[in-house]
Amino acid sequence: MNKLLIVGTVAFDAIETPFGKTDKILGGAGTYIGLSAAFFNLQSAIVSVVGDDFPQEYLDLLTERNIDISGLEVVNGGKTFFWSGRYHNDLNSRDTLDTQLNVLADFQPKVPEDYKNADVVMLGNLHPLVQSSVLDQLESKPKLVVLDTMNFWMDCALPELLDVIKRVDVITINDEEARQLSGEYSLVKAAAKIHAMGPEFVVIKKGEHGALLFHGNQVFFAPALPLEEVFDPTGAGDTFAGGFAGFIAQSENVSFENMKNAIIYGSNLASFCVEKFGTERMVSLDKQEVVSRLKQFKSLTQFDIEL
C-alpha cells in the first residue's frame, strides 16, 4: 500500500451558520484531510500538534480509520489550536470570531521515520515554514507533493510561501486567493502565472461553483454537486484536498488524465462534508454512499456528443 503523509492542523472549531451553532468540536485541516483520504486504499499519517486538552475519543476516531498519529504531538500543559467563525446567510463568506494559536505557535513538525519515504505528501494549510520543514525531512522524492494554502500567508509570509510553492507539484487554492497570488483576475491567466511559480498542476477551488485543474494548456473542470441544502461549509476545501491526494496515492498515477478522476473524487467527498456540522458527516459516511454519489457526478457531467 502506498503511503500518504499529511501535515495540517488538528483543532477545535466553534461554528455558527444560519442553521445553528456548535460548541468546541473536532476540526482542523489535517483532520478533514485525514478523514477524507481514509476512504482510499492506502496508509496515512498525520503530522500535527494538539494540547493535552484534546480528547482521547478524537484521537481514537483517527486511529480507528488506520491513520498513523505517531507524528501527532501532544503538548503537556498545552492547549489545542482553536478557531471560531460565523458564516453569512449565503454560506459563501464568513467572519472569523476568534483564533487561538496555542500549541500551534511553536509547532515543529516531526515526520515519523516510516513516512520519510511517503509516496504522496499533502501539505495542508499551515505556515509555509512548517510546510517546508516537512519537505526537508523527507529521505526520498515523493511521486507527488500537494500544497494547500490561504490568503493569510500571502499577507504575512509571502517570501516563505513562494519558497515552498516552488517545491510542490500541485497547489490547491481558492479563486480569490489565486487572484491575489497572481495579480490576475482571469483564472486562466492566474493559473498560468502560478504555474510559473513552480507547480506543474494548479487546482483552483470555487466552492459551490466547482473546481478547475490546470496543467500547461490543458484544463479540467469538476462541478460541485448541486445540493438542496448546504449546512456547514467548514472543511470542504480540506476534504476536497484529502480526496484528491488520497485517490492519487491509491492509484499511483500522476498523469493529468488520472488527476481528473482525483478532482472528481475530491468534489464527491466534499459534497458530503457540507451536509452536517464539522466532521459529523465524514464520520458517518460509508463507502457505498461514496460510490453511489460518484454515479450522480457522472450523470451530472457526462454527455455523448460525437465529434
Place this chain on the structure above:
Amino acid sequence: MNKLLIVGTVAFDAIETPFGKTDKILGGAGTYIGLSAAFFNLQSAIVSVVGDDFPQEYLDLLTERNIDISGLEVVNGGKTFFWSGRYHNDLNSRDTLDTQLNVLADFQPKVPEDYKNADVVMLGNLHPLVQSSVLDQLESKPKLVVLDTMNFWMDCALPELLDVIKRVDVITINDEEARQLSGEYSLVKAAAKIHAMGPEFVVIKKGEHGALLFHGNQVFFAPALPLEEVFDPTGAGDTFAGGFAGFIAQSENVSFENMKNAIIYGSNLASFCVEKFGTERMVSLDKQEVVSRLKQFKSLTQFDIEL
C-alpha cells in the same frame, strides 16, 4: 428541415466594458438567438419589430444566414428599441444607462403563416403578454417551447409572466432570477418550485459559472469554458438559448439525454459570443471553430471513473 420560431427584440445597443465602448451597434435577444441558432440545420424566423432607422445591412446579415424576417415588422417613422449599459470591472454585473422602448412599446407580434406549425418555439426575453400572443397564434402544438425571461417582468408583470410560464416546456433563467421567482436560495429547491409552475425542464444560467438543467430529480451541469479574457458578456444568455433551441430543433429529440447535448452546444456558442463586442464574434464565427471548441468542452468535463 425543422422550423424554429424565434420571438425577441431586434435592437440597437451601446455598450461600455472595462475594455472599451461602442456606438449604437446591432443587438437584441432575437438577434443573438437567431445568429446562434443559424449554426444548425434548420429553418428559422424571427418575429420582432424595428423602426425605419434600422439599417439594411443588419437585415441583410440576418437573411444571409437564411433567417426568415417576414415577421420582422418595420414601422415607418418609428425608432428601433435602444439599450445602453455599462459593465462593472468583474463583468458579472452592469448598470443600465438608458432604455428607449420606441417601437417596442406597441409591439403586436405577427407569426408568419409558414411558422404557425413551428417544431420548436424560442420565446426570447420580452413582455410576457407578447410571448403569450405568439403561442396563441400557433396552429399546432410545437415539439418544444422554450421561454427566456428576466427579473424586470417579475417586478412589473408577474401574473402575466406566471401565465405564460405555465404554457412552456423549458424555462431558461439566471440564478438570481430563479431565486427571486421561487423565493428559494438553494438552486435545487428553486428549480423544484419553478417546475411546479409548469415547465418540465428548468435551465438555470450562472454566467461564468456555467448552467444547470433540471428535469424531475435529474440534473445536468455544463460549465462555461474558462477563457483568458471575457470582452463583453452582452448577448451571452441569448446566444446560449439560441444554441440550445437550435440544437433541439435540428435533432428533433426532446429527451433529457439530448437536452444535455443542447446545453453543451449553447454553452459552446456563448463562449464565442463574449470574445468580442456585441454580435461581432458570432458574425465572424465558422462551423469548424464550433466543432473544435466542442472538443475542448469534452476534455474539460469528461472523465473515466469506472463504477
